[in-house]
Amino acid sequence: MAQAKTQPTPLMPHATATWLVDHTGLSFEQIAEFCGLHLLEVQAMADDLAGSKYTGRDPVHAGELTLEEIEKGQADENYTLKMHKAPVEVTRTKGPRYTPVSKRQDKPDGIAWVLRNHPEVSDAQISKLIGTTRNTIGAIRERTHWNIQNIQPKDPVTLGLCSQRELDAVVAKAAKRAGITEEVPEPVEGADQRSDKDKLIEELQAEREENVKAAARAAQEAEAEAWLAAKREAEENGVAVEPNEAFAASTPAPSEIDDGAGTGQDAAAETAPEDDDANKE
Template identity: 80%
Template sequence: MADQPKPLMPHATATWLVDNTGLSFEQIAEFCGLHILEVQAMADDLAGSKYTGRDPVHSGELTQAEIEKGQADPDYRLKMQRAPVAVSRTKGPRYTPVSKRQDKPDGIAWILRNHPEISDAQIGKLIGTTRNTITAIRERSHWNIQNIQPKDPVTLGLCSQRELDAVVAKAAKNLPVSEEGEDAPVAASGTSDREKLIEELRAERDANEKAAAEAAQEAEAAAWLEAKRAAEEAGETGATDEA
């Protein structure tokens, strides 16, 4: 039973079971994956948060017969009838807790000031905001612009340092050379110097190969000329002997 799946909304389910059944706190706690003291607090209305009950029979996680078995035997352990379907998050703005939402404008202002290369779409995905909000802060037309203070979104808990670094790196790669500021000429110069060196080495190699070929041709021509002269001298010597 330890590996049995838990209800989709354990606290809400426990609240419903406390209010609508005669199950023991231990049975409810084990089925919902909660501590027995949490269930006790719900029953005594001492819980810090009030939950709206969720009927596990209606959701198909429990049957009425299973509940009745549990009520008849306090040692009976409730069996999940149908595991809850995992809810996958759809694409959309990043969810931010209510307590953090008031910090979003400060985080956006910080990014706009320190990383202007990051696009509005990237800021929206990172912070979980809209382009209208970003534009309003950039143009200082936001309704609360007087109270917005640029603050690091990582420090505010709006994103992790790894997420911010990844967005900054991606934005830097997509930057046109003309917008990279002072670093651009250095990168361009470095690339240019490397290409020049390669061209010089190629030219030197080609020149050496050409010189070697010309030297070979000259040596071959000299040898031919020397052989011709030798032949001519030999011919002249033979003619003199005959005379």
């Protein structure tokens, strides 16, 4: 059974499984493994419970399976069917660009946008870019399109008709062919030649310096307000406060100053007579 996991699956797995269920005696496990489907899917097909009805596809006629392989599988339920010839993958190499059905109605709007914004792009390039015909492009350019009244130029990249890289490549190629070059403006004397990055760095530095200055001014204002508050409180208490004493830890109260002064004068008065008597003697 492990070999079936490495081999390719049929080109139409569900249709092939339907045919094998209807025309062979292979087990559901063998059919599911050969077609790369889940066992329950094959069983639903056999019980006619599948959501979609598939028309059977003969893998023998397609060359993907041989009658000998089918007989071996019917004889042994554990036998793994081997792919006789792998299906060839179908790829589109030519033709216009494929556009989903849901977006085909947006093609005229994308064509009108390219014609208006990039007239140097040729009809062949537009046809390949958007996946349309030259007749449609000509009708939109000459305004003879049957729905010209409802066509509004819209970016084909926004509409999902092409990628931005594809559009840029087509426009660059058309501009080169037409000899259109982007003019680089000459530098103006006296103009600021610095890059946006340097300007942004300088603005940030200036903003930082301004914030530091503002913080310093705020600190000075707070210090001045504190000094004024201390001075006002000292004046209310009758004490003169010098600017350098505004933030002293403590200031002696006026009562303490008066008591100290009175005590000193009384002591001097009491000792003065004794000194006079001593001098007289």
